Amino acid sequence: xxxxxxxxxxxxxxxxxxxxxxxxxxxxxxxxxxxxxxxxxxxxxxxxxxxxxxxxxxxxxxxxxxxxxxxxxxxxxxxxxxxxxxxxxxxxxxxxxxxxxxxxxxxxxxxxxxxxxxxxxxxxxxxxxxxxxxxxxxxxxxxxxxxxxxxxxxxxxxxxxxxxxxxxxxxxxxxxxxxxxxxxxxxxxxxxxxxxxxxxxxxxxxxxxxxxxxxxxxxxxxxxxxxxxxxxxxxxxxxxxxx
Numbered sequence: 001x002x003x004x005x006x007x008x009x010x011x012x013x014x015x016x017x018x019x020x021x022x023x024x025x026x027x028x029x030x031x032x033x034x035x036x037x038x039x040x041x042x043x044x045x046x047x048x049x050x051x052x053x054x055x056x057x058x059x060x061x062x063x064x065x066x067x068x069x070x071x072x073x074x075x076x077x078x079x080x081x082x083x084x085x086x087x088x089x090x091x092x093x094x095x096x097x098x099x100x101x102x103x104x105x106x107x108x109x110x111x112x113x114x115x116x117x118x119x120x121x122x123x124x125x126x127x128x129x130x131x132x133x134x135x136x137x138x139x140x141x142x143x144x145x146x147x148x149x150x151x152x153x154x155x156x157x158x159x160x161x162x163x164x165x166x167x168x169x170x171x172x173x174x175x176x177x178x179x180x181x182x183x184x185x186x187x188x189x190x191x192x193x194x195x196x197x198x199x200x201x202x203x204x205x206x207x208x209x210x211x212x213x214x215x216x217x218x219x220x221x222x223x224x225x226x227x228x229x230x231x232x233x234x235x236x237x238x239x240x241x242x243x
Contacts, residue, residue, distance in 0.1 A: 005207075006103075009070070011056070013057050013086075015033065016047070016048050016049045016050040017048065017050065018050075020136075022136060022160060023158060026185075029048070060093055060094075063097075071103060072105075077106065078111040084115060100124060103126045104128065112147065113144070120148075128154060129144045131154050131156045131166075132157070134161065137163070138163065152171050153171065157177035157178075158187065162191045168202045168204050169202060171204055173237075176195050176196070176207070177212065178212030178226075179212045179214075180213045186214040193230070193231070206235050206237050
């Protein structure tokens with residue numbers, strides 16, 4: 001079971017990554033990889049260096065119960081260094097398990113766009129991009145919209161500034177969250193409300209994950225204490241599953 005609020009299980013046929021934008025500054029996956037390496041956990045012998053783990057490809061095949069999988073919570077499937085042939089194998093597993101739904105999130109939007117330019121997207125694969133700010137995050141949205149996918153989503157986490165107007169036509173789901181952990185950067189309430197209101201205006205499902213280390217009142221406290229409510233409400237909207 002995953003501790004990530006918007007999924008059920010994680011599937012990591014790839015581990016390790018490199019930083020490409022401000023959203024990567026306090027990468028939880030990097031911190032966790034170091035811990036797992038110190039513990040001697042399989043798959044993390046190289047710490048946070050890119051590692052392909054073909055032995056994990058069959059994991060979803062062994063699970064009959066329909067499950068929402070977050071693909072590569074500890075990496076980025078479309079980072080430079082992951083061969084297209086390996087991505088092909090990931091997609092083969094996705095197609096072979098139509099009972100599952102797979103959430104694939106990337107910061108390498110051009111790589112994902114180019115990959116799917118010559119390949120169909122499985123109906124049970126949700127494609128998403130990270131949008132943490134205006135300079136690096138927002139330009140990923142057109143790349144995502146250029147892909148013919150049944151379900152597209154934005155992960156606006158950590159939200160680092162006011163994003164202004166967003167291109168949401170053709171987007172089906174938006175996740176927003178603040179940063180937690182040491183050195184977490186604050187997220188302002190008005191930034192979140194701006195995104196939520198735009199989602200509601202165009203009928204996009206909105207999911208508010210957390211305030212993180214900084215509350216709606218701008219005070220620093222534990223993530224648990226700050227909670228997940230926005231204006232007194234928990235926002236857990238999610239698209240319908242592909243059938």
